[in-house]
Amino acid sequence: MHRPRSIPRGLAASAMLACGVLAACQKKAPETGATPRPSASGNSPGGPVAGGLPGTPGPATPGGAPGGGQAPASLAALAAAAAGGSEPQPRPYAAVVAPGTRTRAGLVTTHQGRGRLFFEIPASQLGRDMLLVRTLRGTQAQPGGITGTTLAGDRTIRWERRDNRVLLRGVEYRNVVTDTTNPVARAVEIVTYQPIIAAFNVEAFGRDSAPVIEVSRLFTGGVPDLIQTPGPRPTPDPSRSFVEQVASYAGNVEIEASQTFAAAPIVPSAPNPLSGLFGAPPQGTELYHYSMVRLPDAPMMPRLYDERVGFFNTRRSDFGTSEQRVARRTFVNRWRLECSDRREGDLCYPRKPITYYIDPATPAWLVEWTRRGIEEWQPAFEAAGFKQGIVARTVPRDSAAIIRGENANVSMVRWLPSATENAVGPRTVDPRSGEILDADVQMYHNIMNLQRAWYFSQVGHLDARAQKLPFPDSLMGRLVQFVVAHEVGHTIGLRHDMKGSSMYPMDSVRSRTWVARMGHSPSIMDYSRFNYVAQPEDNIASATWCRASGRTTSSPSCGATSRSSRPARPTRRRPRSTGGRACRTRCPGSASAATRGSGAPTRGRPTRRWATRTRCARPRSA
Numbered sequence: 001m002h003r004p005r006s007i008p009r010g011l012a013a014s015a016m017l018a019c020g021v022l023a024a025c026q027k028k029a030p031e032t033g034a035t036p037r038p039s040a041s042g043n044s045p046g047g048p049v050a051g052g053l054p055g056t057p058g059p060a061t062p063g064g065a066p067g068g069g070q071a072p073a074s075l076a077a078l079a080a081a082a083a084g085g086s087e088p089q090p091r092p093y094a095a096v097v098a099p100g101t102r103t104r105a106g107l108v109t110t111h112q113g114r115g116r117l118f119f120e121i122p123a124s125q126l127g128r129d130m131l132l133v134r135t136l137r138g139t140q141a142q143p144g145g146i147t148g149t150t151l152a153g154d155r156t157i158r159w160e161r162r163d164n165r166v167l168l169r170g171v172e173y174r175n176v177v178t179d180t181t182n183p184v185a186r187a188v189e190i191v192t193y194q195p196i197i198a199a200f201n202v203e204a205f206g207r208d209s210a211p212v213i214e215v216s217r218l219f220t221g222g223v224p225d226l227i228q229t230p231g232p233r234p235t236p237d238p239s240r241s242f243v244e245q246v247a248s249y250a251g252n253v254e255i256e257a258s259q260t261f262a263a264a265p266i267v268p269s270a271p272n273p274l275s276g277l278f279g280a281p282p283q284g285t286e287l288y289h290y291s292m293v294r295l296p297d298a299p300m301m302p303r304l305y306d307e308r309v310g311f312f313n314t315r316r317s318d319f320g321t322s323e324q325r326v327a328r329r330t331f332v333n334r335w336r337l338e339c340s341d342r343r344e345g346d347l348c349y350p351r352k353p354i355t356y357y358i359d360p361a362t363p364a365w366l367v368e369w370t371r372r373g374i375e376e377w378q379p380a381f382e383a384a385g386f387k388q389g390i391v392a393r394t395v396p397r398d399s400a401a402i403i404r405g406e407n408a409n410v411s412m413v414r415w416l417p418s419a420t421e422n423a424v425g426p427r428t429v430d431p432r433s434g435e436i437l438d439a440d441v442q443m444y445h446n447i448m449n450l451q452r453a454w455y456f457s458q459v460g461h462l463d464a465r466a467q468k469l470p471f472p473d474s475l476m477g478r479l480v481q482f483v484v485a486h487e488v489g490h491t492i493g494l495r496h497d498m499k500g501s502s503m504y505p506m507d508s509v510r511s512r513t514w515v516a517r518m519g520h521s522p523s524i525m526d527y528s529r530f531n532y533v534a535q536p537e538d539n540i541a542s543a544t545w546c547r548a549s550g551r552t553t554s555s556p557s558c559g560a561t562s563r564s565s566r567p568a569r570p571t572r573r574r575p576r577s578t579g580g581r582a583c584r585t586r587c588p589g590s591a592s593a594a595t596r597g598s599g600a601p602t603r604g605r606p607t608r609r610w611a612t613r614t615r616c617a618r619p620r621s622a
């Protein structure tokens with residue numbers, strides 16, 4: 001499941017011009033000492049607004065201004081009305097954030113009460129790029145239905161204040177100028193004008209002039225741009241749609257809302273091919289999770305994509321090169337791994353390892369297999385110079401934070417109650433750099449049925465354990481581990497390489513000694529799941545029928561149950577001093593290129609706009 005991302009242009013400074021200074025003079029001053037005066041910040045965009053502002057923008061939900069009734073119109077407001085527009089009139093803070101409202105401080109301060117949700121956006125967060133990720137969390141039970149799927153993808157957004165309104169802009173990074181001193185950079189800034197998704201009245205001003213706006217309609221279907229689904233869907237009925245839960249943290253805000261849809265229009269000529277896949281009912285009430293997370297302050301240094309190595313990637317057009325053309329730049333999607341000061345031999349521990357939580361909903365007997373599937377990648381990261389670059393964690397019971405897979409800053413191997421025989425490994429990427437910010441493997445319960453069918457049909461004649469149903473837990477657990485490892489491979493940026501199944505000659509994969517040393521396939525990222533080429537007379541041990549992600553040799557048995565059967569650590573490690581940016585030779589299928597050269601402030605490394613092209617040596621085993 002790959003969601004291609006667009007990439008940076010030079011930031012939209014054009015939206016941050018000086019008009020806000022003049023506009024601020026028209027604002028109505030707060031009426032109490034507890035309500036600070038709005039500052040004349042530069043957050044108001046300059047220039048005309050595409051499409052114009054609505055005459056009386058505000059909440060779509062009934063009730064008008066919080067607390068009922070509007071403040072008396074000022075002369076400025078009357079003048080604005082006479083000119084064809086009506087300037088919103090902020091009210092005293094206490095009149096909007098009434099007693100009994102639940103307030104949570106964080107990236108934005110949220111106020112929830114009486115069926116309404118307000119954002120109090122600190123000035124420091126205005127104009128900042130954030131990701132808004134929408135996930136289907138609950139729906140009516142349907143055969144094959146899939147929840148936990150990011151339906152609308154993610155969208156980069158930016159809150160901007162314009163007088164007594166706050167605009168929500170969509171942000172795209174398709175066109176860039178890498179040399180910002182190039183005059184064409186100004187042209188790109190002007191041409192790339194970010195759309196306004198929604199406009200909100202400032203209901204009040206909080207501390208340090210933070211505008212307070214009601215955002216209920218964002219999450220109950222009042223903003224069609226944020227209700228994207230795979231097929232034709234009606235707009236949610238606001239009278240049957242509600243904000244359910246809100247949690248705010250330093251870097252993210254999590255919101256859950258139920259949305260009720262009427263029956264979808266029937267379009268016989270355009271059937272929705274994804275309706276069965278996503279299991280979205282034509283009508284009914286669904287629970288959606290919105291995760292709004294701030295993008296990193298400093299974008300990671302991108303790495304140029306090398307088409308020989310199968311990474312998911314991000315593309316953009318560069319108008320600032322000397323190539324006498326619009327150059328296409330493609331960056332790989334990868335995690336940001338940076339060395340800490342803690343070392344072990346020639347390996348370093350990362351400052352922040354890639355951490356996957358194991359879904360508490362995972363069947364208990366599969367938790368250990370899931371952990372193994374995640375950490376099976378550790379040898380590949382060691383080959384890239386990182387000790388415990390990727391780790392598995394269980395969700396702590398006493399955690400103060402709500403750790404859910406839907407959160408855009410929590411990566412998780414989820415276990416989802418779906419009859420679909422599949423698993424997927426989607427990622428959320430910083431559009432500016434290709435940095436993977438979040439990844440959630442989605443294991444559908446019926447993946448076990450698919451694995452059983454595959455294993456039985458491919459190597460059942462070789463393995464007595466597969467000749468009786470149900471499979472023993474030790475075998476099915478290993479098969480689930482295999483799937484987890486494959487999907488984790490996707491979530492660290494690796495595509496199907498479609499090379500692993502063709503790199504070894506047939507007589508080699510039928511050779512007991514060869515397979516014991518090399519495995520039957522050099523990559524877990526192909527569909528060469530099991531060694532179905534081997535014949536009974538080849539006497540190949542079952543230990544080599546499953547492909548492991550970490551190493552070509554010493555692959556764990558498909559029935560392994562002990563930690564000692566985990567993939568052996570590689571015996572050869574490249575010294576970091578020579579590490580540079582060349583990936584280990586076992587890619588494609590190696591995590592090396594995903595983790596090296598992250599743009600971290602590595603000592604002695606020259607500053608560059610992006611990492612150099614990945615150099616991959618020829619696979620030793622080929």
Ligand SMILES: [Zn+2]
Binds near residue numbers: 486487490496
């Ligand atoms: Zn796959």
